[in-house]
Amino acid sequence: MAKLYFYYASMNAGKSTTLLQADYNYRERGMETMLYTAAIDDRAGVGTIASRIALAASARLFAPDTDMRAEVEAELKKRPLHCILIDEAQFLTRDQVFALASICDDLGIPVLAYGLRTDFQANLFPGSAHLLALADSLIELKAVCECGRKATMNLRVDAEGHAVRAGAQTEIGGNDRYIALCRRHFTERLKAAEAPQLSLAIARA
Numbered sequence: 249m250a251k252l253y254f255y256y257a258s259m260n261a262g263k264s265t266t267l268l269q270a271d272y273n274y275r276e277r278g279m280e281t282m283l284y285t286a287a288i289d290d291r292a293g294v295g296t297i298a299s300r301i302a303l304a305a306s307a308r309l310f311a312p313d314t315d316m317r318a319e320v321e322a323e324l325k326k327r328p329l330h331c332i333l334i335d336e337a338q339f340l341t342r343d344q345v346f347a348l349a350s351i352c353d354d355l356g357i358p359v360l361a362y363g364l365r366t367d368f369q370a371n372l373f374p375g376s377a378h379l380l381a382l383a384d385s386l387i388e389l390k391a392v393c394e395c396g397r398k399a400t401m402n403l404r405v406d407a408e409g410h411a412v413r414a415g416a417q418t419e420i421g422g423n424d425r426y427i428a429l430c431r432r433h434f435t436e437r438l439k440a441a442e443a444p445q446l447s448l449a450i451a452r453a
């Protein structure tokens with residue numbers, strides 16, 4: 249039975265690298281793959297999955313209205329498909345995650361999705377929440393915090409390197425905007441960012 253896999257991690261954990269390795273591994277065995285990445289994430293140029301270790305590949309784009317099941321079925325009329333690989337899976341919608349599950353269950357093609365578990369406020373992304381709910385297999389990839397512990401959280405920082413506590417969930421960026429930290433250091437940095445605002449509010453009262 250084909251399975252839906254969710255490889256989740258913080259930023260900078262090697263998700264794109266692992267995806268590109270898996271893709272290469274399928275293709276060196278003569279198998280055919282289909283790659284997707286989020287249209288919204290244009291860091292490496294639109295339609296490119298790029299890792300920080302310079303591996304890269306072209307990919308189809310998904311936006312909230314992309315019917316991935318229909319696209320896979322259309323592609324199957326042209327060539328066989330042995331694996332569907334999705335980067336930035338945190339940006340999938342609920343319906344898209346269900347569509348990916350149906351690609352496994354009805355079309356018999358394994359789907360490997362790679363993405364963040366949580367955002368800069370420690371909330372689940374919609375795509376991640378539904379992948380955690382539906383995937384057959386959950387695999388954690390690991391980045392290292394500055395203290396040596398596993399980095400599970402993503403701190404958003406401003407141009408001065410100060411923690412950002414509020415804002416839109418989606419803000420595209422790399423190591424200049426986000427730092428992968430362990431929970432202890434993520435919480436400490438967020439609290440430190442809260443303190444000046446608190447003292448300002450007390451002074452104004």
Ligand SMILES: Nc1ncnc2c1ncn2[C@@H]1O[C@H](COP(=O)(O)OP(=O)(O)O)[C@@H](O)[C@H]1O
Pocket residue numbers: 257258259260261262263264265266298299300301391
């Ligand atoms: N020149 C390099 N050689 C080896 N590893 C590197 C190099 N540059 C970055 N990395 C590592 O690559 C990882 C990030 O890979 P990437 O696939 O871009 O992560 P993600 O997709 O999870 O954000 C980090 O662990 C980083 O330390």
Ligand SMILES: Cc1cn([C@H]2C[C@H](O)[C@@H](COP(=O)(O)O)O2)c(=O)[nH]c1=O
Pocket residue numbers: 258259260263264289291336363364366367368369402403404417418419420421422426
């Ligand atoms: C934590 C967080 C991240 N994002 C964005 C920032 C990047 O563009 C991607 C993740 O990139 P990765 O290196 O491939 O993991 O997600 C965001 O929009 N909001 C957030 O809270």
Ligand SMILES: [Zn+2]
Pocket residue numbers: 393394395396397429430431432433
């Ligand atoms: Zn730490």
